[in-house]
Amino acid sequence: MTEHIQTLLAGRWRDASGPSYTTEYPHDGSVVAQLHAATVADVDEAVQAAEKARLQPAWAKRMPHERASVLHRIAQGxxxxxESLAQLQRLDNGKPIKECRALVASAAGTFQFFAAAAETWEDAVTPARGDFLTLSVHEPLGVVGAITPWNSPIASEAQKMAPALAAGCAIVIKPAEITPRMAVELARIAQQSGVPDGIVSVLPGKGSVVGDALVRHPLVKRIAFTGGTNVGMGIQRLAADKLMPTSLELGGKSPTIVCADADLDHAVAGVIYGIFSSSGESCIAGSRAFVHAxxxxxxxSRLLAAVKGLRVADPALETTHMGPLVNRGHRDSVERYVQLGRDEGGRVLCGGARPQGGYYDQGSYYQPTVIEGLPNTARMCREEIFGPVLALLPWSDEADLISQCNDNDYGLASGIWTRDYKAAWRIGRALQTGTVWVNTYKLFSVSTPFGGVKLSGTGREKGRQxxxxxxxxxxxxxxxxxxPMPWALS
Known part of the structure; x- marks a missing residue:
């Protein structure tokens, strides 16, 4: 059954002004939602309304602890x-229902954390350097824009919306065109929780139209973006014309390192989780596994046995490990990369094909895939695939290992598996990544800053700061x- 979705735009629930389009359930290709795309005029209306609303006493004069109470209500909402939010996210992007529930819980925790941060935030009286008192205070930037991805929408949107509201900003959210529901539902909960009309708007549609207009709008004072590196670089160029700050969480080609002394049971479980959870559709996916010779x-041997036991199945099932990829076009892209790996001399040890029969033929499914025999210089080891594809690479010399790990345009995350805490510290400090996991992988805390280096982005999200x-x-x-000041009197 197709649901018609309206959006919260400039304080009113209505259709956006652009053409109608539909979204599909990746499990079977069925149409699940119909809505209207936003236009450049909608962007202007939303931003103008946000600027007006943020200056009203109902928001501008609200004390930090009062904003905190609103964020607590959003978390509770x-x-x-x-459960209904988790099921909607499953329909949006095909994630297994257990992952969807975890992401919803994460979003609630994000609002709770930033509520606490807002209520306890302290400005500073800085050390005196003369016969005067110096103070430093922080004020909201104004209207900010959030552009979010399709792979984990509710978590990504919460990570931008919560600190923006905590700071006293207004926010206009441009969700991924194919996964608009979570942003719409968060806006509904925010409105129900006491956020004034106009402070939050959601503009579904194409990034080339809506996102571009949002970045260019003169009243937008900051952009928070999660998505592809090429788009992020384009946003940075546009932002430079306005001297506008941005945070850009972009692509990754994250290495995971298995040392000679690693607990192999832990390492296998962690490497598998790092690359195959979320069907590999994750910027932090550990897609290069460097294993000591x-x-x-x-x-x-242990890895392949475990991968072959993964259940690729209907995301509605509680036992599913991997659901479908987000759509057929993206699956085709993953397939092309696997074929490229074969052409470059790689050996496919498992997977490397679509599962066959039943709903597999209707949806956008792909098997978890492991490839060996490729050098770190191969394209498949250098470019982000954003799918369930793992490259295995042996190593023996630590200096060469670090060189290979860092020899990549990306620098988002990395993992190390070892019993030697000194080696973990030494290697971790040498890796050019924004996050290092040691004897674990792909775990997050909203209290800990997250972001990348090199082409993986700029700025940080999460953390009290x-x-x-x-x-x-x-x-x-x-x-x-x-x-009196003596200068004119002397």
């Missing part, structure tokens, strides 16, 4: 609707001198 064969990304700093100098 998410928890009260957790002394344990390479033993690790490979995440509110600062949505503020501008103002300094006060307060004269304490009894006598």
């Amino acid at each position: 998410i928890r009260e609707q957790a 002394s344990v390479y064969e033993a690790f490979k 995440g509110i600062l990304e949505y503020t501008t700093q103002k300094s006060f100098y307060w004269g304490m001198n009894d006598a």
Whole structure:
């Protein structure tokens, strides 16, 4: 059954002004939602309304602890609707239902965290350097834009919306064209929780239309973007014309390192989770596994046995490990990369094809795939596939290992499996990545900043300091001198 979806735009629930389009359930290709895309005029209306709303006393004069209470209510609203939200996300992008529930819980936790951060935030009286008092305060930037991806929408949108509201900003969200539901539902919960009309708008549609207009709008003072590197670089160029700050969480080609002394059971489980959960559709996916030559064969044997036991199935089932890829076009892209790996001399050890029969033929499914025999210089080892494809690479020399891990345009995340804490620290400090996991992988805490280096992006999300990304700093100098300033009197 196809559901008609309206959006919250400039304080009103209505259809956007652009053409109608539909979204599909990746499991079987069925149409699940129909909605209208936003236009450039809609962007202007939403931004103008946001600028007006943020200056009204109902928001501008609301104290941090009062904003915090609103964020707490949003967190509670998410928890009260957790199961329905999880099921909607499953329909949006085909994630297994267990993953969807975890992402919904993460979104609620994000609002709770930034509520606490807002309520306890402290500005500073800075050390005196003369006969005056100095203070530093933070003020909201104004209207900010959030452009979010299709792979984990509710979590990505919460990571932008929560700190923006905590800081006192207004926010216009441009969700991925094919996964608009989570942003719409978060806007509904925000409105129900007491966020004034106009403070939150959601504009579905094409990034080339809506996203571009949002970035260019003169009243938008910041863009938070999660998505592809090429798009992020384009946003950065446009932002430069406005001297506008951005945070860009972009692509990755993350290495995971298995040392000679690693607990292989832990390492196998962690490497599999790192690349095959979310069907590999994750910017932090551990897609390059560097395994020490002394344990390479033993690790490979255990890995392949475990991968062959993964259940690729209907995402509605509680037992599913991997659901479909987000759509057929993306599956075709993954297939092309696997064929490229074969052409470059790689050996497919498992997977490397679509599963056959029943709903597999209707949906956009692909098997978990492991390839060996490729050098780190191969395209398949250098470019982001964003799918369930793992390259196995042996190593023996630590200096060469670090060189190979860092020899990539991306620098988002990495993993190390070892019992030697000194080696973990030494290697981890040498890796050019924004996050290093040691004896675990793909675990997150909203209290810990996240972001990348090199072409994996700029800026950081999460962490208590995440509110600062949505503020501008103002300094006060307060004269304490009894006598007039002497310059004109001497």
